[in-house]
Amino acid sequence: MSDQAAPLVVVAIVGRPNVGKSTLFNRLVGKRLALVDDQPGVTRDRREGDGRLGDLDFRIVDTAGLEHAADGSLQARMRAGTEAAIAEADVVLFMTDARAGLTADDERFADLVRRSHKPVILLANKAEGRGGATAAYEAYSLGLGDPIPVSSEHGEGLGDLYDALQPHFVIPEEYAEDDEPEEGEEPPLRIAIVGRPNAGKSTLVNRLIGSDRMLTGPEAGITRDSVSVDWEWRGRRIRLVDTAGLRKRARVVDKLEKLSVADAIRSIKFAEVVVLLLDAEVPFEKQDLSIADFVSREGRSIVFGLNKWDLVENRGSALSNAREALDRLLPQIKGAGLATLSAETGEGVDRLMQTVVKAHEVWNKRVPTAAINRWLEATLERHPPPAVSGKRIKIRYATQAKARPPSFVLFGTRTSELPDSYVRYLVNSLRESFDLPGTPIRVNFRAAENPYGKK
Template sequence: MKPLVAIVGRPNVGKSTLFNRLVGKRLALVEDMPGVTRDRHYADAQWEGRTFTFIDTGGFVPGEEDTLLQQVREQAQLAVEECDVTIFVVDAREGLTPADEAVAKYLRKSGKPVVVAANKLDNTSGTMQALAAEFYKFGLGEVQAMSAEHGLGVSGLFDEVVAKLPPKEEDEDAEAPPDDGIVRVAIIGRPNVGKSTLVNAILKEKRVVASEVPGTTRDPVDSPLTYKDQKLILTDTAGIRRKKTIAHRVEQYSVISALKTMERSDVAVLLMDATEPAVDQDAKLAGLAEERGRALVIVINKWDLIGVDQRRQETYRESLKYALKFVGYAPILFTSALTGSKVEKVVDVAVELAKQFRFRAPTPQLNRLLEHMVDNHPAPIVRGKPLRLYYITQVAAAPPTFALTCNHPDGVPDMYKRYITNQLRKTFDLRVPIRLVFRERPGQAKRAARKKPHLQGKH
């Protein structure tokens, strides 16, 4: 599991701007008004040979009684509990505030390593450095003067974060779980959708505590299983990794826990409640499985409470595919963990998806397919020239990743990428995430450079 770094602070100090700067993408919504970020965002970044996951949190408003603000604060506190290092962002132009003091007090109690980021400084020398100095009063160690908006001081912040991370583990950067023949399946979902009941039904024993009280599962539970000569490990994801403070008291469901479990799995089983329509949390979990490149099977539990009408099932399937169209390739199953109906089908599909997850395509077949794709749907014009796709090869599995050599690797339209992905799915019957990488031909830059003097001589 990659180390986790939480970005916290009171509202409107620039946490989301810093998050976007650190991960190198505009992922978090940024507005010059407090409270825009209400949930957590997650993204990976690399620095000095370390890869870690940043968590952007909502504004930390200590002591507020408003229900929404309280939930935002609890999300931030949970992120601190689960992370390895915390970046505490303050507004250096506005100076130290009572709200900053309250956040600092909480962070001191947490016992986690903290880096203080004195943000909104347009340069990091002279008077600006002096503006950051007052935040040493927190007693949280070094203060990094910086400007997230302009990128000033970011490298120093990265250095400080890396210095405070725990020692690197051997498998920390591994994107895919080990290929040892064991299929690792993560059971994920909101509280009280029946995750533990499903695991027990598959194992045919009461291996994990199942209760109607949301949040009964606190720690991830690994359950080995041999099914039709195939070894599996089922992991019933925890609401929370550690039983303490905010985590124990409030949050029965944690995206962090699901994220950690997914990173060591081949297949994620997203369990949903048939009696409730798809909600934002379901979509977020499905999105995390796609982002992490994990095979996904969507399982609608408690179908016995709805009925067995086939037309109703198909209507439900179509509406769900529309709601979660970004993972439209994922199989959808209808089960009842309580009665045991169709639970074996979940394992069958998970095993099949695990094979697809590690699928390898023969290069000659791939290039025949590429030729067929270009003939049937010619590549578009990019920057005034036809996009030329020369050849394709598979460069990785888990998930299947294909590299296409072309003349404009940065200009391939999203629509054409989707066309290529869909053709790969159809040809190889893949219902797992697919990654595409576009590269220029070896020596293309040199050839272009040689042409320039020749062209200049013509004028």
């Protein structure tokens, strides 16, 4: 193997002015290197920095906003610099403003990026808030693939950006170690173990990998940093992340604990499956529910582990009560995987891993468009949308926008007026009809014509 270091992947952020490119650049380099202001056109020269997202290290390039300009003008020279950055990049992040909607410049420069034949990841920025993800789906019309709703300012959507970037980080053969994945091999399944202090997270990791890798003991709060361990289960590569215990925010006053909690939250955002470890004798405490709700809002797959099961006496009724409580208290992830185990004795840990793998499969599931529209027709016939102010809401067409988690877009008229109860009805119907237990489901609406209707 060569002693030369592997070259960093070069990632360029491009888009029209004032869509938030420099804010994302600063977030990925972890410093305020680029000047940020509401005034468009602040960035003129290319700026480079060492970016990091999860375990991905890369060279990130911030560029001037793309504008249609006359030859020879300052804007034209800025555009030439951006085009050069695209040519030198391995991956292009094309950013739009979900809040402002698409413009002619977005469409013009999406065509420029497309002609570069470089891998493109489409980001719909400023998509925070309830309507942000819905607004992001307008970017589909650019023809650059599935838009990823993000918020550069608030750090939302970075887990999905990580998932989109990761396939572009294949290490060239001359730099690869013997334990690196071969071409076509699945990347490791990323699992974060979370829960309240002293739930048994480190003990579980030690039990799974078969060694005392993590420091454990009766004292709560021993784990401070999130520690990842690579491991294999039934021939499948796994990356386990042990995290610090998560207490109620009001009780976290120590600066070191705040950093530990922030590290644990970051691990959740970059996980594919989150195992929330509960104390089987006192499951579903308020803090457990808060953690589960956060995992769901982040769009991660979740599995509940009822730990210390060896201490439970009436197991039949305890399991029945736990399942009833889970579906009642967390209806947004109804049917989530629930496994009983004892990290101390090893009982049930293999069953937990089976539940994790099944949850991961559901999280990745895609449903054919034809099947979704057959479902939509039957669902609307069974329970039509209510009339609002005497006018009927119409839903005409549906498709799955993405997986991880399953996300659907429904096209119709006046859909923004649908009551929350009817949206919940649609989500529950999707979950039941397409066998999607336990995973977060995203349903977004667009007031637009059927994009396939005229074909």
